[in-house]
Amino acid sequence: MSKMKKTQTDKEKTIIMSGNYAAAWGAKCARVKVVSAYPITPQTTVVEKMAEFVDTKELDANYIKVESEHSVMSSLVGSSMTGARSFTATSGQGLLYMTEMLHWVSSSRLPIVTTIASRGIAPPWNIWAEYTDILSIRDCGWIIQFASTHQEIFDSVLMSYKIAENEDVMLPYFIVYGGFTQSHTSKPVRIPRQTDVDNFLPAPPEKGWSHLNLDPENPITHGNLLMPQQEYLDFRFLIHDSMMKSKKTIHRTIKEFKKSFGRDYKGLVEKYRCDDADVVMISYGALAEQNKNAVDTLREKGRKVGSFKLRYIRPFPTEELMELFDSGVKVIGVADQGTAFGSPTGGPISTEVMSLLGSGKRKIKVLPIIWGLGGRNVTVDEQINLYKHLLRLKNKNEYPVDDAFQQGTYWLGLKTGA
Template sequence: MSKIKKSEMDKEQTIIMSGNYASAWGAKCSRVKVISAYPITPQTTVVEKLADFVDGGELDARYIKVESEHSVMASLVGSSMTGARSFTATSGQGLLYMTEMLHWVSSSRLPIVTTIASRGIAPPWNIWAEYTDILSIRDCGWIIQFASTHQEIFDSVLMSYKIAENQGVMLPYFIVYGGFTQSHTSKPVRIPPQKEIDSFLPPPPEKGWSHLNLDPDNPITFGNLLMPQQEYLDFRFLIHDSMVKSKKIIQKTIKEFKKSFKRDYSGLTENYKCNDADVVLITYGALAEQSKIAVDELRKKGKKVGLFKLRYIRPFPNEELLKLFNSDVKVIGIADQGTAFGNPTGGPISTEVMSLLRQSNRKIKVLPYVWGLGGRDVTVDEQIHVFHQLMQLKNKNEYPTDDTFQHGTVWMGLKTGA
């Protein structure tokens, strides 16, 4: 273990840093005890910065260098089973490579935190911002949160351990942000005094997790075979039950964070000028922040438009969406920055939102979008154009007629129609 230097900050500082460094600082300030690392673009500088912290004596943690992403998560299974606060980061193909172990982590109820600098999936090779990597494994039992700003990346790491390690949750946690657009750009990030962070986020129990603890003096068998008539289904239900119930813990933690650090993250979703809107765009990630500019521009012209940002997709914010559906909204656009080939819309989240819409008694028109794949730019003007399409649907019941409208979804920037 590295010796801690007497350099921990005793007052808040604002540091200009990349999104990846914000992730690494979040892990450092959370006092993680085990980091397992394998480099992959655009995540690499997260684990590089953590290596600097450990090597420089600023972080008392075991840094494990392994040969693959599968081994990254396998090694963290072992560390977390001992009760150690564990962390890693990955992207794209690396996330897919560790998929087997992701299920092992959630089924073991281990509160491991992983940050994802999301990128496109190969082939063809693509390393720029897109969320198909995380969306393709959204049902493996991990809490999934999108961070839209550099400050939110840092803050979310602190909150993630407090949520994941809660006795009523005990589930692993993904914090997701865009490759390069967030991972490699730099913005000011406020770092609170370490003693205030320690007060907000105490260390995990010294004796390990209450449901599982690897102890050489008290060996146990874990993950053994269950017959069909035994409790396999019950274990799976309990994961789902804890995921759903984690919503209350998430809300409680956000309130505690606001009280401690005076920053408010609203909840599982963010309602931006939706209260009187008749046209609303639903989306997630950094492009949701940019969509606020489009909303503001149209509001200046008297257009009743709003943005509904999904901060979490697991657990899915059913209650918040149903409240939106039961407002005055007439038309909803749902923009995915990822794909789900062959499903009803081609976009994973738009299909889930439309499924939930069936629980509402209101007849709301819906137009799904797929945008920003492979890191393709989506400008403010293009987002304003999206709102104009939605207003056209509201006013004239007219769907887009150009070649980007395929199979009931607008594929923004499509160069070759079907």
């Protein structure tokens, strides 16, 4: 810490920056000790900015350049095992290439934080906002949180380390936002005083993590073979159990963050005008934020509609969804900005929401929706139209009749020749 160059006085400031820079600023303020990097669009400027911070000595960290994303995560496994706060960022294909190591991280219970500027998966090549990259690795044992504003990206990095490094959690953490629409647009981001950040997020223990610490004086082997009769199954259960119980730490950290910095991220979900709503649309990412505009327009016309934003999908906000189901809502739309080919709905999150819904004897109708794939524009007007489909389902029990409604799912924007 003492090596840090004091380039500016320590006071709160607002800087206009891209979403990617907001991620990098978050990592800088979190005083990460190791950054491992491989560039990929649209994430590249995150690790470029980190390189600049390290180069100008604004951040005292080791910056490792490697030859692939697989090696990015491998090197962070090593650094995190020494107790160093470790950070990287990636997107799309890079995240998929990292997949094997994602399991090494979560099953070693290492609190690494990675920001994802999500993009479509190739082929055909596509670099624009879509979440199939992160959704396809959703069961790797990483906490997955969406950040739908620039400020939320920055703030989330601070909160993520506090959650991930909690002794009861000890799980890696993804912060996800849309490629270009968020990564490359600029907005004002409030950067708090470093002393306030340090108070909120103290450095990790000097001695390293209590469960695993690489120390030449005290050698250990980790990841050894476990026979079927031994505790492999039990350690799998522990990962799931810690993930589910991390909700408590998440709620507490959000509260502490509000107390320290004044911004309130509510919880695992953010409900917008859902209280008396007959019709609610569940979605995630920046389009969920935009969806609030559609709700406002329809509310002005007296329609009882609401928007339900998933901030987390791992751990899954089961309790919050159950609460929504029991709130008197009649029709739910679930919009996925990603695909799960061959799943019941074609979208991963709508499938999960529907599986929860099936656990009671509720009579709530669901319209699964796919939108915004490969960065396809979704306008507020289109979102309003979707609400109209949901209202028609409620009032007349009619599903959409146009050609975009296929196998029970509404593929918004599907070219149908009409």
